[in-house]
Ligand SMILES: Nc1nc2c(ncn2[C@@H]2O[C@H](COP(=O)(O)OP(=O)(O)OP(=O)(O)O)[C@@H](O)[C@H]2O)c(=O)[nH]1
């Protein structure tokens with residue numbers, strides 16, 4: 001049986017996003033809200049060994065760098081700062097497409113310890129796409145200054161993924177962060193993140209859609225997450241998956257059927 005159009009689209013998207021500096025290297029994505037210290041973490045881990053370019057077809061700068069941990073090479077990808085992955089902006093689309101198609105071995109979400117509530121929104125969106133997540137609670141010094149205490153163990157229990165506290169500007173906690181990344185990349189830890197549940201109407205629509213989504217796109221990209229994008233009326237992900245108008249139209253119409 002030949003490749004379906006969808007699987008060709010997916011493979012092309014994966015090839016475009018999954019570029020390693022060193023073939024043996026593990027790929028680590030750094031996501032997070034703007035100004036949470038992603039680049040500070042990136043610079044600390046990689047030194048000045050950065051490679052910059054543009055994301056495929058976009059004017060958004062792509063920065064990659066390498067580091068060694070316990071003798072193994074890791075390629076770190078600094079994603080644009082975003083509040084969500086809804087693809088409302090080119091930055092959000094780049095971050096989302098990379099987490100989806102780049103198939104990073106681990107995604108680190110850097111969050112600001114002083115405003116966790118807002119930052120955790122992105123964490124919940126990332127764990128809907130991938131389970132291989134580490135949360136890096138940065139700016140712990142700022143939190144302390146504001147007399148805020150973050151219980152990272154409790155947060156890890158609640159989220160179902162490893163959580164590491166850091167003060168990236170001073171290099172505090174970064175060894176632990178690299179250890180947590182290695183533990184997931186080498187499958188010593190298999191995170192089981194909580195999955196956000198929606199109201200009964202949405203959950204039942206997801207149930208209805210799942211078989212069709214699995215039929216069309218397989219299970220490589222979380223079918224539940226794709227079903228949610230359809231319900232939302234977001235076609236950008238399907239544009240990346242299907243480069244042909246006819247298929248996109250099919251998906252668009254399929255999505256439309258849900259609202260009647
Ligand atoms: N006090 C304190 N400041 C930090 C820490 N980590 C980063 N910063 C500072 O926070 C500011 C933002 O850091 P960046 O690393 O540029 O943040 P970013 O997430 O890459 O920002 P965008 O790329 O704009 O999304 C800089 O002034 C850093 O020096 C930290 O742990 N504590």
Ligand SMILES: [Mg+2]
Pocket residue numbers: 038039040
């Ligand atoms: Mg940055």
